[in-house]
Amino acid sequence: MHTTENKVIISALYDDDDVLLTGVKQVKDKGYHIEEVYSPFPIHGLDHAMGLKRTRIAIAAFMYGCLGLATAISLTYGMMIVDWPMNIGGKPSFSWGENMPAFVPIMFELTVFFAAHLMVWTFFVRNGTYPGRKAQNPDPRTTDDKFLMEVELGTKGSKEELVSLLRDSGAIEINENSK
Amino acid sequence: MHYEAPIREPLIIGDKSYHDITVDVARPVETKAPRSWWIVFSLALIAFLWGIGCILYTIGVGIGTWGLNKTVGWAWDITNFVWWVGIGHAGTLISAVLLLFRQKWRMSINRSAEAMTIFSVIQAALFPGIHMGRIWLAYFVFPIPNQLGSLWVNFNSPLLWDVFAISTYFSVSVVFWYVGLIPDFAMIRDRAVRPVTQHIYKILSFGWGGKAKHWQRFEEVSLVLAGLATPLVLSVHTIVSMDFATSVIPGWHTTIFPPYFVAGAIFSGFAMVNTLLIIVRKVFNMEDYITIGHIEMMNIIIMLTGSIVGVAYITELFMAWYSGVEYEQYAFLNRATGPYWWAYWSMMTCNVFSPQFMWFKKLRTSLIFSFIISIVVNIGMWFERFVIIVTSLHRDYLPSSWSMFSPTFVDIGIFIGTIGFFFVLFLLYARSFPVIAQAELKTILKSSGENYKKLQEKDAHH
Numbered sequence: 001m002h003t004t005e006n007k008v009i010i011s012a013l014y015d016d017d018d019v020l021l022t023g024v025k026q027v028k029d030k031g032y033h034i035e036e037v038y039s040p041f042p043i044h045g046l047d048h049a050m051g052l053k054r055t056r057i058a059i060a061a062f063m064y065g066c067l068g069l070a071t072a073i074s075l076t077y078g079m080m081i082v083d084w085p086m087n088i089g090g091k092p093s094f095s096w097g098e099n100m101p102a103f104v105p106i107m108f109e110l111t112v113f114f115a116a117h118l119m120v121w122t123f124f125v126r127n128g129t130y131p132g133r134k135a136q137n138p139d140p141r142t143t144d145d146k147f148l149m150e151v152e153l154g155t156k157g158s159k160e161e162l163v164s165l166l167r168d169s170g171a172i173e174i175n176e177n178s179k
Numbered sequence: 180m181h182y183e184a185p186i187r188e189p190l191i192i193g194d195k196s197y198h199d200i201t202v203d204v205a206r207p208v209e210t211k212a213p214r215s216w217w218i219v220f221s222l223a224l225i226a227f228l229w230g231i232g233c234i235l236y237t238i239g240v241g242i243g244t245w246g247l248n249k250t251v252g253w254a255w256d257i258t259n260f261v262w263w264v265g266i267g268h269a270g271t272l273i274s275a276v277l278l279l280f281r282q283k284w285r286m287s288i289n290r291s292a293e294a295m296t297i298f299s300v301i302q303a304a305l306f307p308g309i310h311m312g313r314i315w316l317a318y319f320v321f322p323i324p325n326q327l328g329s330l331w332v333n334f335n336s337p338l339l340w341d342v343f344a345i346s347t348y349f350s351v352s353v354v355f356w357y358v359g360l361i362p363d364f365a366m367i368r369d370r371a372v373r374p375v376t377q378h379i380y381k382i383l384s385f386g387w388g389g390k391a392k393h394w395q396r397f398e399e400v401s402l403v404l405a406g407l408a409t410p411l412v413l414s415v416h417t418i419v420s421m422d423f424a425t426s427v428i429p430g431w432h433t434t435i436f437p438p439y440f441v442a443g444a445i446f447s448g449f450a451m452v453n454t455l456l457i458i459v460r461k462v463f464n465m466e467d468y469i470t471i472g473h474i475e476m477m478n479i480i481i482m483l484t485g486s487i488v489g490v491a492y493i494t495e496l497f498m499a500w501y502s503g504v505e506y507e508q509y510a511f512l513n514r515a516t517g518p519y520w521w522a523y524w525s526m527m528t529c530n531v532f533s534p535q536f537m538w539f540k541k542l543r544t545s546l547i548f549s550f551i552i553s554i555v556v557n558i559g560m561w562f563e564r565f566v567i568i569v570t571s572l573h574r575d576y577l578p579s580s581w582s583m584f585s586p587t588f589v590d591i592g593i594f595i596g597t598i599g600f601f602f603v604l605f606l607l608y609a610r611s612f613p614v615i616a617q618a619e620l621k622t623i624l625k626s627s628g629e630n631y632k633k634l635q636e637k638d639a640h641h
Contacts, residue, residue: 123397
């Protein structure tokens with residue numbers, strides 16, 4: 001029976017982003033699963049070609065922003081209206097609504113603060129990146145000018161078929177490794 | 180796919196490949212510092228140490244060591260604070276606003292401009308801290324329970340808004356900068372030969388590997404951060420201006436302050452970016468990436484914002500006259516013709532007159548001229564803050580309280596110290612960080628590189 005524990009991965013190295021992108025499309029068309037692509041810079045349209053879903057990190061940022069706004073409202077309400085109301089410069093402190101215009105800068109700043117920082121934390125956590133982590137790219141050349149595509153062999157085609165497909169698409173190096 | 184109109188000037192000059200960009204960006208990090216770097220670094224370090232001495236003296240003895248008096252209670256400290264915050268604004272403007280406007284020329288200058296932002300906000304934040312006098316009580320600016328039965332901060336006060344604005348601005352700028360740096364640190368890590376270098380950049384790069392999903396998130400995060408940083412940068416100087424505008428001091432109490440301060444901030448910030456980059460491109464041989472075209476673009480922005488600032492000055496004068504308020508009228512008459520006339524006219528010459536030279540293409544594409552103007556603008560913008568702060572204060576309502584301000588050696592020492600500190604940070608950055616966002620720059624090589632553009636043109640003629 002086929003198990004996922006011993007996946008055979010064929011990795012192909014390219015030296016041009018356009019060639020890689022065409023390669024990705026060809027491999028995908030043949031029904032192979034592309035395990036990963038490592039590139040030195042973001043390639044426009046690659047996520048679409050690989051069939052990756054849209055990232056939801058912007059939605060997360062919006063919710064973090066709402067949390068920041070709620071924090072600002074509670075801080076200003078709790079401190080200035082409930083706990084220790086003070087008459088400062090004749091600005092009304094009877095209710096939060098009346099005093100609200102003076103709180104707009106705080107509400108804005110905390111919205112931005114929460115949205116930005118929590119989004120970046122989410123970015124690091126979802127990517128599994130943290131200080132001192134071992135490099136995620138198997139080939140150090142992929143942060144310079146090379147592009148690496150990892151294709152899962154799967155059960156569909158033969159190895160020779162995939163290798164020749166990759167070679168024809170313009171790969172300059174093809175290796176086999178198992179995960 | 181990589182098409183760009185041939186009429187646009189190339190942003191990367193020469194016959195470059197992706198690998199060439201890698202090598203060129205990594206070179207300053209991988210090679211030994213030139214002698215000139217050590218000379219400038221030593222000078223900056225001496226100034227910084229002198230500044231630390233003056234700050235310690237201030238903290239030990241009190242702000243009586245400054246030239247402040249009963250009438251002029253704010254002077255160089257707040258001038259320096261506003262000046263440094265203003266300089267910081269260009270970095271965010273380049274990296275965030277120009278990202279939203281899809282201006283590709285930002286890519287080879289945004290890294291250094293953002294570094295400048297962070298380092299200058301550090302200088303700015305020093306001043307309110309030491310101006311408090313008792314810096315060990317600085318935590319009182321944060322809304323945290325304290326020994327006074329939880330006497331909270333005053334959320335109605337622009338000074339507190341400033342605390343929130345500056346801390347948000349600083350910390351968001353740092354993460355924006357750092358997220359962009361991670362792929363470039365990874366590039367240096369993967370090239371490093373010495374184990375120590377490898378280890379340091381392994382820590383700094385967070386293990387980044389350039390996976391497709393990660394790049395997708397990276398682009399989204401950059402876009403959202405730019406969207407957040409754009410209103411943020413406008414809010415920061417708006418709030419700084421409210422420190423003045425919400426008071427009832429003639430000369431300060433004007434509604435034009437927020438837009439006028441923001442324009443001035445962008446103006447001075449771009450001047451500082453020009454000052455730094457004209458040197459960086461020369462010392463690190465980055466002329467192919469930071470081209471004359473880049474310098475010209477920044478000069479145009481300096482010209483535009485300088486003119487906006489000029490209009491604001493004139494509007495202020497008009498409003499003072501038109502308001503019919505005697506105190507307001509006197510404040511402005513006193514600025515232009517009173518004992519501080521020389522500061523006012525230095526400001527006018529440096530900020531309104533000097534940028535107008537940039538209408539001439541010959542002048543705005545001249546490196547030496549751009550460098551001189553960038554220095555002139557920075558001097559002018561320092562005078563602007565001095566004029567606003569000191570000349571509005573020194574003639575109090577009671578003529579018996581009228582006085583003048585003259586700085587002591589401590590005032591001067593702290594200011595020079597922050598300039599030293601700024602350059603110490605910037606010089607260290609320039610030797611250890613990738614000064615150009617190379618990952619981003621590689622994405623435009625095929626559309627805006629000189630060699631690729633020539634190739635395109637050749638194809639088009641067939």
